[in-house]
Amino acid sequence: MKIDKKTIICGIPIIKIRDFMRRYRTPGSFSLQTITEYFDLTKPSGAYLLNELLNSEYAEQTKPNEYKVTVKGNALAQVKFVSRMNKAKADKIFNGFMKRVAEINEDKNYIYRVSRLILFGSYLNPAADDYGDIDIAYGLEHKINDCKRFSEASQRIIANAIADGKVFSSIIEEVCYPSAIVLRHLKNRSPYISLHRVEDIEILSAPHKQIYP
Known part of the structure; x- marks a missing residue:
């Protein structure tokens, strides 16, 4: 996966997003509350971040207020940000x-x-x-x-x-x-x-x- 380590999503560095993907790809589900607590966000800010993760196809919804890491999200979780x-x-x-x-x-x-x-x-x-x-x-x-x-x-x-x-x-x-x-x-x-x-x-x-x- 080609990604710039300086990338920012909703004010959060991509490295922190990667670490979140690493943590929640197993057991494989998380909620809006998980996001707000992990990133110390308000509920509206957490919802905005969640929406961006869905739009970027790093996550997908499985049930009401339940989400999982996608193949693309798993690829992000494995990014090492090493030299190309x-x-x-x-x-x-x-x-x-x-x-x-x-x-x-x-x-x-x-x-x-x-x-x-x-x-x-x-x-x-x-x-x-x-x-x-x-x-x-x-x-x-x-x-x-x-x-x-x-x-x-x-x-x-x-x-x-x-x-x-x-x-x-x-x-x-x-x-x-x-x-x-x-x-x-x-x-x-x-x-x-x-x-x-x-x-x-x-x-x-x-x-x-x-x-x-």
């Missing part, structure tokens, strides 16, 4: 990413494989010559079809992590750990790679292209 990169650097990062996909799918230590990749955003544009990041939607699937064997393998990975000193902040983090390490290796700490779940961009109207398989 040229085509050569972007290609190098992308090629390294695809190499790690092959590594994960071939390595038996990972119990998830990358099953699908969809590219969207500025990197898909052949006319672009500089980029803020590379947006990639991913799908994962079990390498082990048998549920019992998969569960046992998952527990071994978690137990080994705990033995190595890993401390989980919640049961959800613990359960998701086997898939989280796949995503961590895919990203490789690169601020230029933005990962999204395939199911979150299925309704994406912007140009996109399946690149794997």
Whole structure:
């Protein structure tokens, strides 16, 4: 996502808007009151900001006075505001990413494989010559079809992590750990790679292209 870090929305720096998106993309809903309290706004100012987030497609309404972060809002949540990169650097990062996909799918230590990749955003544009990041939607699937064997393998990975000193902040983090390490290796700490779940961009109207398989 290409965005100027000096951007202001309703008097609020885009960085603070990004932080709000990061916080409320999970569990995935917020209200007008959430906005007014988070940004310390009056109700009219909060309503104005909410309207701007809706118009900018960073959020969408799901129920009366209930809203959620959109695909575009999730992309904003992942913006690092790092220096932009040229085509050569972007290609190098992308090629390294695809190499790690092959590594994960071939390595038996990972119990998830990358099953699908969809590219969207500025990197898909052949006319672009500089980029803020590379947006990639991913799908994962079990390498082990048998549920019992998969569960046992998952527990071994978690137990080994705990033995190595890993401390989980919640049961959800613990359960998701086997898939989280796949995503961590895919990203490789690169601020230029933005990962999204395939199911979150299925309704994406912007140009996109399946690149794997």
